[in-house]
Amino acid sequence: MIARRRMYDKIRGGKTAIHMKELFRKICVLGDPAVGKTSLIRRYVIDIFDDKYIPSVGMKVTKKLIYLDEGSLALTLMIWDILGSKTRRFDSIYYKGVEGALIVCDVTREKTVDSVSNWITGMFEITGEVPVVFLANKIDLEKASTALKQQMSIFARSFKTESMYTSAKTGENVEDAFLSLAKKIVSKREVVMGEKNEEDRERTRVSE
Ligand code: G3D
Ligand code: MG
Numbered sequence: 001m002i003a004r005r006r007m008y009d010k011i012r013g014g015k016t017a018i019h020m021k022e023l024f025r026k027i028c029v030l031g032d033p034a035v036g037k038t039s040l041i042r043r044y045v046i047d048i049f050d051d052k053y054i055p056s057v058g059m060k061v062t063k064k065l066i067y068l069d070e071g072s073l074a075l076t077l078m079i080w081d082i083l084g085s086k087t088r089r090f091d092s093i094y095y096k097g098v099e100g101a102l103i104v105c106d107v108t109r110e111k112t113v114d115s116v117s118n119w120i121t122g123m124f125e126i127t128g129e130v131p132v133v134f135l136a137n138k139i140d141l142e143k144a145s146t147a148l149k150q151q152m153s154i155f156a157r158s159f160k161t162e163s164m165y166t167s168a169k170t171g172e173n174v175e176d177a178f179l180s181l182a183k184k185i186v187s188k189r190e191v192v193m194g195e196k197n198e199e200d201r202e203r204t205r206v207s208e
Helices: 037-044 088-095 110-114 116-127 146-158 174-191
Strands: 009-012 015-030 051-054 059-068 073-082 098-106 132-137 163-165 201-207
Touching: 015 037, 015 116, 015 174, 037 073, 037 098, 037 132, 037 174, 059 174, 073 174, 088 116, 098 110, 098 116, 098 174, 110 116, 110 146, 132 146, 132 174, 146 163, 163 174
Parallel strands: 015 073, 015 098, 098 132, 132 163
Antiparallel strands: 009 015, 015 201, 051 059, 059 073
């Protein structure tokens, strides 16, 4: 299975066939209002080729295509953002099908760090345990305090993941944060081999 996902060349009649796996994954960005969720997404998604506003529930979905496994895996991240304040009523719509999340707090506002566990608990109730990465955003404004650093490493240890310090303003660590989450989602999928997602497709490109 893993080998099948790797890029390989077949020499057949002078043509090279490259098998490329395509995956689509829904992720979300969580955190208190004004921590920088929308700004992080905007910073990351340079090429917005499709974005869709769902006015009735105040959500925006943005796509980002990335290549992993030395180019053999084309992963489209469907990044869900909540516009305005989230209410519990939207939880099931928003979280349904989510396979990973960035959990964001703001280095300048301690209160936003305290809410991190609530965001995770609320999401896991619907999604089950999915990969997460913790972000302390707005690092351009203020150095992370020792207390914040300790808290971030506790989060990371508890969920066997990473915590990162980002700035949507300067772009610091933004790409790495999304990439790190993407890799965790993909490697989790390899662990549960045999579980076939309907949206997964395999395509063959043939080049001379
Ligand atoms: P949200 O989507 O989590 O609610 P937004 O947050 O992305 O709307 O950002 C809230 C405010 O924080 C915005 O300022 C935005 O410009 C600012 N912001 C977001 N990320 C950063 C960052 O990394 N550094 C700095 N300095 N500011 C950031 P306004 O003034 O528009 O409300
Ligand atoms: Mg927002």
